[in-house]
Amino acid sequence: KAGVTQTPRYLIKTRGQQVTLSCSPISGHRSVSWYQQTPGQGLQFLFEYFSETQRNKGNFPGRFSGRQFSNSRSEMNVSTLELGDSALYLCASSALRGQGRTDTQYFGPGTRLTVL
Amino acid sequence: KQEVTQIPAALSVPEGENLVLNCSFTDSAIYNLQWFRQDPGKGLTSLLLIQSSQREQTSGRLNASLDKSSGRSTLYIAASQPGDSATYLCAVGEYGNKLVFGAGTILRVKS
Numbered sequence: 001k002a003g004v005t006q007t008p009r010y011l012i013k014t015r016g017q018q019v020t021l022s023c024s025p026i027s028g029h030r031s032v033s034w035y036q037q038t039p040g041q042g043l044q045f046l047f048e049y050f051s052e053t054q055r056n057k058g059n060f061p062g063r064f065s066g067r068q069f070s071n072s073r074s075e076m077n078v079s080t081l082e083l084g085d086s087a088l089y090l091c092a093s094s095a096l097r098g099q100g101r102t103d104t105q106y107f108g109p110g111t112r113l114t115v116l
Numbered sequence: 117k118q119e120v121t122q123i124p125a126a127l128s129v130p131e132g133e134n135l136v137l138n139c140s141f142t143d144s145a146i147y148n149l150q151w152f153r154q155d156p157g158k159g160l161t162s163l164l165l166i167q168s169s170q171r172e173q174t175s176g177r178l179n180a181s182l183d184k185s186s187g188r189s190t191l192y193i194a195a196s197q198p199g200d201s202a203t204y205l206c207a208v209g210e211y212g213n214k215l216v217f218g219a220g221t222i223l224r225v226k227s
Binding site: 004031033035042048050055056058090092094103106107108109110 | 157158161162165207210211214217218
C-alpha cells in the first residue's frame with residue numbers, strides 16, 4: 001500500500017504571497033490532519049478533515065485554511081505569507097475506527113516551505 | 117490545555133544498552149498515546165499506539181507503557197543499535213484525531 005504523499009516537497013515563496021500544499025492519504029483513509037513543525041514551537045496541530053468536513057482546528061490565524069475532496073485528498077492554503085510561516089508542513093492520514101477507538105496516524109514526508 | 121513533556125531532551129548511549137524515554141501529560145482525558153521517531157529532515161514514523169484503555173504495547177525491541185492516572189508513558193528500547201539514532205516524539209491523541217506532541221528526545225546510539 002502506498003504511503004501518504006505530499007506535494008511539493010520543497011517550496012520557496014516571498015512575503016505576501018500565498019501557497020497551496022497537497023496531501024494524498026493512504027488508500028481507504030478518510031481522516032487527514034495537518035501539522036506545522038518549527039524549531040521553536042515543535043509540532044503543532046493545524047486542522048483535521050474527515051469526510052470533507054473540518055472536525056477540529058488548532059490555534060492558528062485565519063490565513064491558514066484547508067479543504068478535503070471527495071477522494072479524501074486534502075489541500076492546505078496559507079495566504080499573505082509571513083517569514084514566521086517558514087516550516088515543515090506535515091500531513092497525516094488515519095483509518096479512524098469507531099467512537100472511542102482511534103487508529104494510528106501515518107505521516108507523509110512533509111513540505112518544506114521557506115518564506116523570504 | 118494539554119501539555120506534553122519529554123525527558124530527557126537528549127540522550128547518548130553506547131550500542132547494546134537498554135534505555136527508557138519518558139513522557140508526561142497534564143490532562144488524562146486522552147483517546148490514545150503514540151510514539152513516533154523522526155529522522156533528520158524527514159516525516160514521522162509511527163512506532164507504537166496505546167489506546168486509552170490499554171496499559172502497554174510491544175513491537176520487537178520496543179515496549180511502551182501508559183499510566184493515564186498519573187499522566188505518564190515510557191518507551192523502553194532494548195539492546196539499542198546505531199540505527200535507533202533519531203528524535204523520538206510522544207503524542208497524546210485528542211478528539212478529532214488531534215495529536216499534541218512533546219518536544220522530543222534526541223537519541224544517539226554510539227557504535
